[in-house]
Structures are given as structure tokens and as C-alpha cells.
Amino acid sequence: MGDVNELRKAFYDFHPEVRHVLAACPSVHKCALIDRNPQSHWSKGNITLLGDACHPMTPYMAQGAAMAIEDAAVLSRCLQGVDRNGVAGAFRRFEATRKQRTSRVQLNSRTNTWLRERTDPDWVYGYDAWNELLAACEAA
Numbered sequence: 687m688g689d690v691n692e693l694r695k696a697f698y699d700f701h702p703e704v705r706h707v708l709a710a711c712p713s714v715h716k717c718a719l720i721d722r723n724p725q726s727h728w729s730k731g732n733i734t735l736l737g738d739a740c741h742p743m744t745p746y747m748a749q750g751a752a753m754a755i756e757d758a759a760v761l762s763r764c765l766q767g768v769d770r771n772g773v774a775g776a777f778r779r780f781e782a783t784r785k786q787r788t789s790r791v792q793l794n795s796r797t798n799t800w801l802r803e804r805t806d807p808d809w810v811y812g813y814d815a816w817n818e819l820l821a822a823c824e825a826a
């Protein structure tokens with residue numbers, strides 16, 4: 687359980703609309719934010735992970751769900767036209783296509799500095815999961 691007065695105190699000099707919202711809160715919850723270092727593997731045989739299961743991140747870049755959705759799009763592309771014998775290879779291809787990006791977002795998000803200074807955000811928002819080059823196809 688959180689302390690609503692502690693929360694209101696932390697926002698005491700924010701815009702009145704923010705303070706009105708907090709004044710209307712009867713109670714608040716407090717929960718830990720837990721992330722992980724980038725994982726070495728997401729897949730084993732015909733099993734793979736996506737989203738928070740393999741790259742949980744702090745919410746400071748608001749990208750956790752976005753990464754999960756991108757994963758889903760890329761995974762569907764990797765599985766397209768693949769029969770059951772090719773599933774393990776498709777999962778490895780999915781992982782190889784996605785890991786560099788999700789790791790970068792994970793590690794940046796944890797610094798809690800995103801957009802605090804002028805920066806080109808295109809590497810985050812300009813990614814096109816439907817057209818991103820897939821990693822070289824691996825043998826199953």
C-alpha cells in the first residue's frame with residue numbers, strides 16, 4: 687500500500703490539474719519496478735519467449751508493450767511459410783532479428799534519461815517491424 691499524502695507531497699509544485707487528480711485519489715498502491723539484463727537466450731528448440739518474458743524493462747521509455755508488439759510482428763514474419771520442422775530455426779531467426787534492439791531499449795530505459803535532453807528519437811519510433819530486415823535464416 688502506498689501513502690497518498692507522500693505522493694501528493696512529491697507533486698506539490700506540479701500543474702494544478704495534476705494536483706486535482708492526486709487530490710481525488712482515495713488511495714494509491716506502491717509496487718517495485720523490476721527489470722533484467724538482456725538475456726543470452728530466448729529460445730530453446732520449439733519454445734520461444736517474447737515481450738516482458740524475455741526482455742522486461744523499466745517503463746521510463748514507455749516501450750515495454752511496444753517491444754512486445756514489435757516482437758509479435760517480427761515473429762509472425764519469421765514463421766511465415768515455415769512447416770513444423772522449421773519452427774526452431776524460425777525462433778532463432780526471430781531472436782537474432784530482435785535482440786539487439788530490445789537490449790538497447792532495455793539498457794537505455796533503465797537510465798531514466800530518455801528525452802530529457804534534445805536527442806534524435808528516430809531509432810526508437812522509426813522502427814518498422816513489418817519491413818525490418820530479418821536476420822539471416824539459420825538451419826533448423
Ligand SMILES: Cc1cc2nc3c(=O)[nH]c(=O)nc-3n(C[C@H](O)[C@H](O)[C@H](O)COP(=O)(O)OP(=O)(O)OC[C@H]3O[C@@H](n4cnc5c(N)ncnc54)[C@H](O)[C@@H]3O)c2cc1C
Nearest residue numbers: 719736737738739743744745747748749750751752753754
Ligand atoms: C507502470 C508501468 C507503465 C508502463 N507504461 C508503458 C507504456 O506507456 N508503453 C509501453 O509500451 N509499455 C509500458 N509498460 C510496459 C508494458 O505494460 C509491458 O511491457 C507489457 O504489458 C508486456 O506485455 P507482455 O504481453 O509481454 O506481458 P504481460 O502484459 O505481462 O502479459 C502476460 C500475461 O500472461 C499472463 N500469465 C502469466 N502467467 C501465466 C500462466 N501461468 N498461465 C497463463 N497466463 C499467464 C498474465 O496474467 C498476463 O496477462 C509499462 C509498465 C509499467 C509497469
